[in-house]
Amino acid sequence: MTKTLDRVVGIMERAHGRDISVYDEVFLQKTLEKRLVATGIGNPSAYGEYLLVNGSEAEALSCSLSISYSEFFRNQLTCALLEQLILPGILATKEKKGRGEIRVWSAGCASGQEAYSVAILLDELVADRGKHAVTFRIFATDRSEHELESARQGVYDFAAVRNVRHKHLQKYFTARGDAFQVVDRLKKQVDFSVHDMLDERLSCPSESIYGDFDLVFCGNLLFYYRPEVRHFILNKICHCLTPGGYLVTGEAEKEIVTRHECFRGIVPPSAIFQKNVPRGTT
Ligand SMILES: C[S@@+](CC[C@H](N)C(=O)[O-])C[C@H]1O[C@@H](n2cnc3c(N)ncnc32)[C@H](O)[C@@H]1O
Structure with missing residues (x-):
């Protein structure tokens, strides 16, 4: 796991009580990149600081990790x-x-x-x-x-x-x-x-x-x-x-x-x- 990802996983666990370490690493990385764009923060280390003190961002990151798309007779x-x-x-x-x-x-x-x-x-x-x-x-x-x-x-x-x-x-x-x-x-x-x-x-x-x-x-x-x-x-x-x-x-x-x-x-x-x-x- 990259250092940034490791830090985000740690912050989610310690500051917000959410275990996101269960997710696939590539999926986590892509989701994190989307949050960097969505928040306009861009810089991973600044994002860590933001996530640490921001409960609503923890919620937004969790939601981005929960994909609920489905279809009737999908395949x-x-x-x-x-x-x-x-x-x-x-x-x-x-x-x-x-x-x-x-x-x-x-x-x-x-x-x-x-x-x-x-x-x-x-x-x-x-x-x-x-x-x-x-x-x-x-x-x-x-x-x-x-x-x-x-x-x-x-x-x-x-x-x-x-x-x-x-x-x-x-x-x-x-x-x-x-x-x-x-x-x-x-x-x-x-x-x-x-x-x-x-x-x-x-x-x-x-x-x-x-x-x-x-x-x-x-x-x-x-x-x-x-x-x-x-x-x-x-x-x-x-x-x-x-x-x-x-x-x-x-x-x-x-x-x-x-x-x-x-x-x-x-x-x-x-x-x-x-x-x-x-x-x-x-
Ligand atoms: C992408 S949808 C797939 C829906 C449907 N199975 C399909 O193939 O169309 C994934 C669903 O799995 C649920 N899900 C993800 N992790 C879960 C877990 N650990 N336990 C129960 N449901 C989970 C999500 O809430 C979401 O509704």
Whole structure:
């Protein structure tokens, strides 16, 4: 870590009680450069002095480190594979076992687009089979209460729903002026709650009680963190997944997951991975 970065991390910890050492070094450096421009200070050493005595700058730096951009049906290949292969496969396994529940976790769900996207796919799938023996439940978590509140509202502007198929827009959204609101029936399938992926005390979101997820989404979150923190998050997900369960990440995070011993790629080059099944249990 450069001297300047080291100093900023130290000031954030000691003067403002915020641990930003968990973030990836390149990401931290770029964010710091943006703050130097935004504050007009330019000089890293003067920025350190400013940050030391300025709580609002500490807040602004923390906010710049929290990226919350999301999209409905964000990646075409991932969504096609989920719709045609992964979700029907999970459903078939549950049906074989008799009555059951498909359990999904959207970790770092931001304002809910990912959770509602998979809710739409699952709702269509379950209805298509004409059977309601198998139900589904989606636990969607984020560390930001602000993002979760917006997810619970489920109101999106026209640009945000551009990837949603017309028939899904008609079926799962209600037009509200210039905006679209997710219908209550779909909202009821998604349980939004706070969970910090770095929390060492909780291995799964408390609302889910025991985890045992068939599918976990953790997209566009891992790459903001340092390698050891990414490893910790992947261990947590591995612990919460049922053997043979699936993990979906962002496109830029495929390499990170490939290096983790718990997962294997299933349809390269997609960002969908499967939890390894212990030998002798297949
Ligand atoms: C860039 S958004 C990604 C949203 C969605 N997963 C997607 O791929 O479109 C990252 C989200 O992860 C959340 N996040 C970042 N670090 C987190 C952590 N340690 N625990 C829980 N949520 C976290 C942020 O608040 C933000 O809402």
